[in-house]
Amino acid sequence: MRILLIEDDTILGAAVRDQIASDGHSVDWVTRLDEASAAIRSTGYDLVLLDLMLPDGRGIGFLKSLRSRGDVSPVIIMTALDQVSDRIEGLNAGADDYLVKPFDLAELSARIGSVARRYSGNPNPILTHAGLEIDLAARSIRRDGKPVQLTAREWALFEAFLSRPGQLLSKAQLEEKLYAFDAEVESNTIEVHVSRLRKKLGAHVIETERGLGYRLGKP
Amino acid sequence: MRILLIEDDTILGAAVRDQIASDGHSVDWVTRLDEASAAIRSTGYDLVLLDLMLPDGRGIGFLKSLRSRGDVSPVIIMTALDQVSDRIEGLNAGADDYLVKPFDLAELSARIGSVARRYSGNPNPILTHAGLEIDLAARSIRRDGKPVQLTAREWALFEAFLSRPGQLLSKAQLEEKLYAFDAEVESNTIEVHVSRLRKKLGAHVIETERGLGYRLGKP
DNA sequence: GCGAGGCTGACACCAAGCTGACGCGGCGCA
DNA sequence: TGCGCCGCGTCAGCTTGGTGTCAGCCTCGC
Numbered sequence: 001m002r003i004l005l006i007e008d009d010t011i012l013g014a015a016v017r018d019q020i021a022s023d024g025h026s027v028d029w030v031t032r033l034d035e036a037s038a039a040i041r042s043t044g045y046d047l048v049l050l051d052l053m054l055p056d057g058r059g060i061g062f063l064k065s066l067r068s069r070g071d072v073s074p075v076i077i078m079t080a081l082d083q084v085s086d087r088i089e090g091l092n093a094g095a096d097d098y099l100v101k102p103f104d105l106a107e108l109s110a111r112i113g114s115v116a117r118r119y120s121g122n123p124n125p126i127l128t129h130a131g132l133e134i135d136l137a138a139r140s141i142r143r144d145g146k147p148v149q150l151t152a153r154e155w156a157l158f159e160a161f162l163s164r165p166g167q168l169l170s171k172a173q174l175e176e177k178l179y180a181f182d183a184e185v186e187s188n189t190i191e192v193h194v195s196r197l198r199k200k201l202g203a204h205v206i207e208t209e210r211g212l213g214y215r216l217g218k219p
Numbered sequence: 220m221r222i223l224l225i226e227d228d229t230i231l232g233a234a235v236r237d238q239i240a241s242d243g244h245s246v247d248w249v250t251r252l253d254e255a256s257a258a259i260r261s262t263g264y265d266l267v268l269l270d271l272m273l274p275d276g277r278g279i280g281f282l283k284s285l286r287s288r289g290d291v292s293p294v295i296i297m298t299a300l301d302q303v304s305d306r307i308e309g310l311n312a313g314a315d316d317y318l319v320k321p322f323d324l325a326e327l328s329a330r331i332g333s334v335a336r337r338y339s340g341n342p343n344p345i346l347t348h349a350g351l352e353i354d355l356a357a358r359s360i361r362r363d364g365k366p367v368q369l370t371a372r373e374w375a376l377f378e379a380f381l382s383r384p385g386q387l388l389s390k391a392q393l394e395e396k397l398y399a400f401d402a403e404v405e406s407n408t409i410e411v412h413v414s415r416l417r418k419k420l421g422a423h424v425i426e427t428e429r430g431l432g433y434r435l436g437k438p
Numbered sequence: 439g440c441g442a443g444g445c446t447g448a449c450a451c452c453a454a455g456c457t458g459a460c461g462c463g464g465c466g467c468a
Numbered sequence: 469t470g471c472g473c474c475g476c477g478t479c480a481g482c483t484t485g486g487t488g489t490c491a492g493c494c495t496c497g498c
Binding site for chain 3: 407410411413414415417418427429430
């Protein structure tokens with residue numbers, strides 16, 4: 001697996017690099033965000049390990065711009081910031097996992113394995129459902145052959161349905177999936193996102209069960 | 220299902236143990252983390268219920284080390300800590316669900332069921348009753364293979380019968396189940412809903428006991 | 439055959455759900 | 469720094485279908 005390590009602390013960086021390498025992965029180690037951008041542009045990585053506090057900028061911004069450019073590579077954040085707000089910000093920005101320094105190298109290995117497993121199960125299993133071709137790994141959908149762009153929230157919602165096909169999901173359950181504990185939403189957000197999903201994917205993909213919730217429509 | 224309960228409070232522990240046992244699971248109850256480690260090493264469990272505040276250490280660390288060793292058993296955390304930071308820490312550490320004390324034992328059962336379902340090979344246990352296939356988790360019913368849609372009230376009513384198979388339920392009891400104390404219904408609502416259920420599921424699923432109430436029909 | 443209890447078709451009401459519109463805030467770009 | 473775009477949460481007005489109510493009929497037990 002090709003891993004990009006972005007970390008300016010030389011001692012920690014070396015330790016992490018050695019650990020990853022001894023797990024049998026190949027590592028590129030950079031210490032600045034501009035180097036990281038260049039590396040990502042020139043090479044594809046299967047996983048990015050990102051330190052949040054770097055000399056040339058906040059890692060969060062880097063992650064956000066990565067995601068906004070459509071890059072879906074798994075990202076694990078490493079940082080000394082143990083404030084809840086930072087964690088939430090990191091996960092909201094699109095990180096896949098979070099490690100608070102100091103951490104155990106064995107734990108790092110475990111997280112890498114788990115994130116990688118989540119992504120590389122089998123290269124790109126394409127689901128077809130109700131006239132849709134869904135590539136979970138690439139996060140892309142085609143409807144009648146034409147690509148459809150989903151936003152982050154829309155993906156999260158749709159994934160919730162895909163991961164429990166046929167099962168009824170209440171709005172409360174869905175809210176829990178979309179909003180990790182913080183940020184209580186008091187309005188009809190779920191309804192709105194369902195509506196937007198239906199507009200993009202077709203009205204039949206999600207069925208309403210009045211007073212109970214929603215479920216994936218029939219294939 | 221084999222469940223390991225890690226809880227040092229004897230009163231709560233006993234209550235939880237009894238609840239789980241009455242749900243038909245087998246429980247091992249330990250009060251210390253070293254006992255827990257030993258139990259896990261020697262026995263495999265399908266689910267771990269973990270109290271975070273224990274005499275010999277923080278449960279979070281225990282959970283993290285469990286995960287770093289590659290153990291992926293579902294873990295539900297129970298704790299009095301209701302800070303957001305604790306929840307996030309718990310979930311980041313690899314917990315599957317979270318219960319804040321004090322919690323309702325019924326809620327515990329529900330969480331156990333949901334977490335277990337998420338993991339078990341065949342996700343939803345299907346009951347069959349009188350030619351019906353009933354998937355409680357998905358809230359779906361098939362009659363002679365054909366899906367049947369129930370409304371919220373109809374589900375509530377049907378569930379009341381399913382949870383007490385064979386037991387006679389008076390209209391007053393059923394009203395109590397469907398309407399939480401307030402909202403006095405003065406008419407024949409229950410009769411109407413029973414009628415609607417019979418129309419959807421078949422006349423025989425619910426039997427009338429004149430002057431007494433209703434009960435589930437024979438399978 | 440009578441009465442009480444149960445059944446069910448019909449209907450109106452209103453809460454649940456839908457969706458177009460709007461505004462805020464974050465990000466990229468000039 | 470300012471501008472514009474985009475994602476997303478919120479809201480309001482509208483639509484829809486679930487549900488309570490009732491009336492008239494049916495059934496059971498005596």
